[in-house]
Amino acid sequence: MVPAPGPAVPGRRRTGRRRRPPKVSRDHETENRTSPHAELARFLLDAGALTRDWSSAFDTAPRSAFLPDLIWPFDMDAGTSRAVDRRTDPEGWEREAYTNAPLTIQWDDGHHVGPEPGRVPTSSASMPSVVTRMLADLDVFPGAHVLEIGTGTGWNAGLLSARLGDRNVVTVEVDRTVATWARSALGSVGLSPDVVCRDGRFGRSEEAPYDRVIVTAGVREFPAAWVEQTRPGGLVLAPWGTHYSGGDALVRLTVAGDGSAHGRFLRPLEFMKLRAQRLDWNRFGRHVGEYPGDASVSATSVSLSDLGEGRRFQDIQFVLGLCVPRCAHVRNVGESETVLWFFDMTEGSRAWASATFTDGESKVTVRQSGPRRLWDEVFRALEWWRGEGAPRLDRFGLTVTPDGVHRPWLADPANPVPSFAG
Template identity: 70%
Template sequence: MSTEHDQADSTGLHAELTRFLRDSGALTSDWAEAFEAVPRAAFLPDLMWPFDMDTGAGLPVDRRTDPAGWERAAYSDVPVTIQWDDGQHPGPGPGRVPTSSASMPSVVARMLADIEVFPDARVLEIGTGTGWNAGLLSARLGDRNVVTVEVDESVAERARAVLRRLGLHPDVVCGDGRDGRPDTAPYDRVLVTAGVRDMPAAWSAQTRPGGLIVAPWGTHYCDEDALVRLTVADDGSASGPFCRPLEFMKIRAQRLDWRRFGSHVERYPGDAAESVTTVTLSDLGEERRFSAAKFVIGLCVPDCAHVLNTGRGASDESGESTVWFFDMTEGSRSWASVVSRPGEAKAVVRQSGPRKLWDEVSRALEWWRGQGSPRVESFGLTVTPEGAQRPWLAGPAHPVPSFAE
């Protein structure tokens, strides 16, 4: 049972988080009342895995055994995993793949500011998760104006129960978010809280002309996203700029299954063509998160996935790093690798298959540099009524080139 001291601590931590969000500029004044009324902690389960910024891992915290630690994590500006492996891993340790989470409060606050709601605006949220976002929207706009869609039945049911307990009753729907919610369309705003690789045409079709779609979008080249803010036109197309880099768990149907590349490299290096390059890991953006270089390569080299393997384990003292590139085109087995060693000015490039993936990547990098190495925020995206995606630089009249051969 909670004591008055426990409740006072929670109230103090909640006020401290809200004050931090205000002072940092993440929380705008028009959302302050909703944040004060709807505490994040109310939506978090007893066992959760806050992301540790120092170790880069999700560490378990259980309210039943460590209530003070749980409270601190609940009111910290860190993302919190609430589900692993689509619910197949109950814990207590981390599972293989995090599949549902509570976003950083600062990210939540900024995205709510991005959608620019107004009185009686109707909002469709894709990705209910804990239900905190839906609760904040309902507190601001009223229950009847908020529809939220969650693909996982257990996650949806838990969010619905927490919302009801707090006296909030948005329409919580269990379904595929890619389909939107046509029964109650049109909407003034669509807010997506999962990473997107293919923007569903249904979202634009269910948004009023002049309405906004705000979503974390990216390519399969890497896990990183950029928040795109699209305005829907009369013809059903949607276009707008990227606002800032960030990273979300991906929509389940659009996750990258790395097992699909298992047959690409049957023998290494086999008959791969070999060359050298002076391009470094830093040039490729591999030494930092949210690199514009990685983002732009993904735009310019379609249907390409890549991964960095570093030889820094106890069994490998060479420090050798290998960047792998795989062609995602159905039936293709094209691949490339770039092997770098500390102290060596040149890296070894190997390529196999009809697509010369490294040539495409290096050309994309050269193009980006030739444009002055623009930031992610200099780019934007247009989505046609049919769902085709067309990235651009500085405006829709300047499409990003594709270097696929």
Template identity: 65%
Template sequence: MPRAAFLPELIWPYDSTTGDSHSVDRRDDPAGWERAAYADTPVTTQWDDGAHEGPDPGRVPTSSASMPSVVTRMLAALEVFPGARVLEIGTGTGWNAGLLAARLGDERVVTVEIDEDVATRARAALQGAGLHSEVICCDGRDGWPKGAPYDRIIATAGVREVPVAWLEQTRPGGLIVAPWGTHFGHEDALVRLTVAEDGGASGPFLSAVGFMKLRAQRLDWDLFDHHVGAYPGDAEESTTSTAWAELGERRLYGGTAFILGLLVPDCTHLVNERDGVTTVWFFDRTAGSRAWASVVFRPDGERATVYQSGARRLWEEVVRALEWWRAAGSPPLTSFGLTVTADGAQRPWLGDPAHPVPAVTVRE
């Protein structure tokens, strides 16, 4: 079931060495297109929810074919078996659904896709491969209750909350495999949850991954438009000995930022670099709050300057989270896991579900 059979003629392979995507058109460069189609790299197939046109990359990638090694890893974690019924969230090109249908049979696989054009192309690609699994155009957040219960649910879009609907549509003992993370950053971790008799689910994080986010759970950056006025204004100023490298920003999907997101609740961060100066911003996502912090790291090695404003001291929370993590022995991402209760609460833990991670908050 080759990935090439599910790709459009115009694709944008991701270059991990430069961090950029470039277009390859099969009609102009068939050999380059084939190399990209079979390479172990993600390939963007849609930009800007379909509003983008032309060969140049768009602003935000919104549909893709995942890199084959990640697809293999996720399907291995799913542990399908003969006769299993599977719901896929996020059809994309249809390749992942094709792999499942080839293994289990058309009638055992249902795949849902929120974008009608993407769903139409995937349905045609599956039929071209001789497969006829049901492709539903709907919001994956809601799953597909008509086909429930499922033995397995697999999501190919990053989530910030595992929806209760997925728990309800998975039989007790069934598995949910999904890229999960927090709004602290873009990083996800592959989580494998086993659904319990009480309607909740729990399981470990398996590896660091990065996925486009479920559309219903994308971060709305407009939330932070009014957090910062005249900079730094009346913000409290201090310095810190914590280095930028300690935040793990230079390691793509290295795990540190993901772990900080587990510990510092309702916080989003971003990084700006200019003229050798790195400014890391933190914003409070709590409703009604305008708390923010910025930390300015300079290349001269001097202590970084910290500005904090609002009721929460977000930088102090990050530092305390780092201290807690180090005191625990700097456990890797794979030492953590997640419990989702039947009412939808998301509770990360370290070691086992009986040891939830603390939520670090510091007030003015």
């Protein structure tokens, strides 16, 4: 028995429940109706997601100008995507364009064709509230020089250019087709930041140093170039996480004069991962072989809810990833049981563990194989977190050293998070 692979669509940008701006009354004449763009702006302002200093840029670069005719809105409650085509459903398209929800614009790195959703979403327009909150967190100032990693539709770069001026914005996109689209969309609203097609891990040294770097893709390891190309005192804002889960946490790092960077996690979110840092679930097929083989067997009373399973953006899931490094984990749900799998990502290792939760039973069967006892590590990490008073995600932070070592900490950089890896 080999465990089922990981989530079919890892890295989708999910950041909470799908929320629509207030509907405009149909009792008014069309010419007296507030535009969908204005309704979205008012909704974001009222929610505190859009700050007044970004309002003018928001009007200069409307979201709809950066969307293709065919989009796939993602329903975060149902976990499904569906096609909406402006050419056949212009009203539905406009409604979705101004809804506070993520929209996929590309599947399977551009190899997908047809209106049906593809296998893996690989480029999207993020939730407007996520975009505007991140821009507020970026804390720009007049004349700030900004590098964006992950151009996507070009909307975020458009907002930056409208606020700071074209000369102060560089945006990097790995996909040539996506970059070409973004450049055209930016031009359609009179904006022309420097759109560069290359692997975003290398930044854009030709125009460094930058005052701010903003990353719109999930990161598992900070490339050295991002810190090196940011001036001392500058900020790097990025969704960061571990391969323990698909979730990210937004971290704001301040770059120091010695080439290190440190800062707190602000809040949970989820982005599509950098293409070079995606997790290949097929690599774990060789870990298990004949199941359960020579695995040791034990029992636990830990519940799925204790581990934050089945609920989006649980602090404990993020903390387990910090405390149990180099561990990938996935949940397989059957008719009457749920199996959690844990795999050692260390090169050459085949260590794994599983925990089987059967409906209606309190006893959980745990199996572990290999020199690294992954379940034991997860259990010890859970106990540590509880012993610390179950601290929230925003009490944690991250330091990236000049040689690229990532050191998570709790409350203060001098208080490192323990690693329970064997």
